[in-house]
Amino acid sequence: MSKKENVSKNGAAPKYYLPMWQLVLLFCATLGFYWFYFIARTTRVLNDDLSRDRRSVKKETLKGLIPLYIPAEWAERSAERIDSVYRHLGKKSNLAKHALLLSLCPLAYCIVMQCRINKIEKEYFLLPDEEKEKLFADEVQRRKEEAERDAQAKADAELPPDPNAILEVRHVKKNFVLKKSMFGTVLSKLRAVDDVSFKIFPGETLGIVGESGCGKTTMGRSILKLYQPSGGQIFFKWKDIASYSPKEMRPLRKGMQIIFQDPYSSLPPRSTVGGILAEAVKVHNIVPKEQVKDYVLKVMESCGLRDYYYERYPHEFSGGQRQRICIARSLIVSPRLVVCDEPVSALDVSIQAQIINLLKDLQAERKLTYLFISHDLSIVKYISDKIGVMYLGSMVEFGKKDDIFNHPMHPYTEALFSAVPNPDPNEKGERIVLKGDIPSPSNPPYGCKFHTRCPHAMDVCKHIAPVYKEYEEGHFVACHLYPQSDTEDAKKS
Numbered sequence: 451m452s453k454k455e456n457v458s459k460n461g462a463a464p465k466y467y468l469p470m471w472q473l474v475l476l477f478c479a480t481l482g483f484y485w486f487y488f489i490a491r492t493t494r495v496l497n498d499d500l501s502r503d504r505r506s507v508k509k510e511t512l513k514g515l516i517p518l519y520i521p522a523e524w525a526e527r528s529a530e531r532i533d534s535v536y537r538h539l540g541k542k543s544n545l546a547k548h549a550l551l552l553s554l555c556p557l558a559y560c561i562v563m564q565c566r567i568n569k570i571e572k573e574y575f576l577l578p579d580e581e582k583e584k585l586f587a588d589e590v591q592r593r594k595e596e597a598e599r600d601a602q603a604k605a606d607a608e609l610p611p612d613p614n615a616i617l618e619v620r621h622v623k624k625n626f627v628l629k630k631s632m633f634g635t636v637l638s639k640l641r642a643v644d645d646v647s648f649k650i651f652p653g654e655t656l657g658i659v660g661e662s663g664c665g666k667t668t669m670g671r672s673i674l675k676l677y678q679p680s681g682g683q684i685f686f687k688w689k690d691i692a693s694y695s696p697k698e699m700r701p702l703r704k705g706m707q708i709i710f711q712d713p714y715s716s717l718p719p720r721s722t723v724g725g726i727l728a729e730a731v732k733v734h735n736i737v738p739k740e741q742v743k744d745y746v747l748k749v750m751e752s753c754g755l756r757d758y759y760y761e762r763y764p765h766e767f768s769g770g771q772r773q774r775i776c777i778a779r780s781l782i783v784s785p786r787l788v789v790c791d792e793p794v795s796a797l798d799v800s801i802q803a804q805i806i807n808l809l810k811d812l813q814a815e816r817k818l819t820y821l822f823i824s825h826d827l828s829i830v831k832y833i834s835d836k837i838g839v840m841y842l843g844s845m846v847e848f849g850k851k852d853d854i855f856n857h858p859m860h861p862y863t864e865a866l867f868s869a870v871p872n873p874d875p876n877e878k879g880e881r882i883v884l885k886g887d888i889p890s891p892s893n894p895p896y897g898c899k900f901h902t903r904c905p906h907a908m909d910v911c912k913h914i915a916p917v918y919k920e921y922e923e924g925h926f927v928a929c930h931l932y933p934q935s936d937t938e939d940a941k942k943s
Contacts, residue, residue, distance in 0.1 A: 595914060596915075603621045606647075606683075607620070607683060611690075612685075613688065615650060616652045616686070617673070619648050619649070619685075621647055621681065622645075622672060622681070622683070623641070623644055623679065623680045624641075624669070624677055625680040626639060640890075642669075643668050644842075644891075646682075646840075648838055648848055652819055653818075654835045655820040655834045655835050655836075656836045656837070657833065658821065659830050660840035660866075661825065661888060664841055664888070669840070671789075673821070674706055704785060706786070706787045708790075713769055719763065721764075723755070723760055723761075723775055726764075727746045727749065727778055728742050728746050731782055736783060743760070750778055753778040753781070754774050754808060755775065769798070777805075781812065781816065784816070786819060788821070789823070790820055790823060792824050793805060795826070806833055827866065827869075828870060831851060834851050837849065837855075841888075842889065842894055846862055846928050847925075847928070848925075849924055850925070853922065853925050857925075859925070859931075861929070864882055869881070882905070888903075889902060898912075898915055898916050911930055915928075
């Protein structure tokens, strides 16, 4: 560019869009913003543990940030008041919402937080003495039960796997990160599966039921390591596979397979049926190459598929035939455990009966073990030996099929079973209608997760989460309506 082009018409040099002193001021302000944000992160003010798990402002947080601006004694006293008041009222801190105010002016942030303390503290001290004592007793009991639950999880982690169970799940959790800070710290997460435990023995069918969004599919995929679990243990063939890498999981894929929910999207459209089924046979070296086609045709015949389907594409089949192809694909490697993720929900009623009968025949023929996920209780009752009921990522009831259907103990299970239509016109059951929607898994309610919709909710349900216990032999329930059983007392003694 020439000098003439670099000079304006009046001969003066061109001006910047902003004066230099404004640019310098903006740079200093930006630098100060990141500096104070770094202080907030290092002092864990915006940590997710405070906003959800610990549910209180820790004394070290205020003591680490505030002494530069206000006396340390004031900070310590404020921290103690926040800690006690928030614990007694079960309030959430949600300090992440104050990140901007904290970054711009920590002193103003402390003043605002003190106003919030005064408001909540006033609310607490206006309560009657009996209510205060009750809140305090509930908090003590909640902390005691949380400590017992953590101790039980640690003790269970040291136990060897059950030699009779083909699959044993202990305290499995799966969290999805919703929001991260610029430094990578998790600010919020969705608890799709929250502390689930059960066992499946060879040849059994465990049915998992619950409303849409309760975490059934996520739990099944986490067991198969399609999702990496966030915590817990998964014993398959007496090996803990929870921490296995994809490479380590590859030899175990022959023993555990899945039937996906949608037969339309789970089949590759550009591959023939023979190519889809033969792929797994070649990858895992099930049979020699010259015997692959005969082996695939044999499996197709056992699943009700004609031999001339071998060269056809998925778009040429109906929904029921596609689901038979999906079943054949899962059984082509001769697995021992099959996760059925709502395999009949996308099919007509008449086709559903055919697929369910096919699954039962294959189970008897091949000695399979099923984890059957569905929201159709009539199908679950027909095919299952045991049933687990999930709500908001947690297992609320677990037991044998007859015990669950004849004597449901949890209010949520009773509400689900009341929705099943009765074919007898002379017998009319009482319909239990749950009010409200399912709470968000990213922000579940305090105490029992079901208390916001439970018709039998008590005050204790709002503050203390029920313990998942065995109230009858083989019948586990998480509910405050039932006292500790004789079985549990005998175990402790």
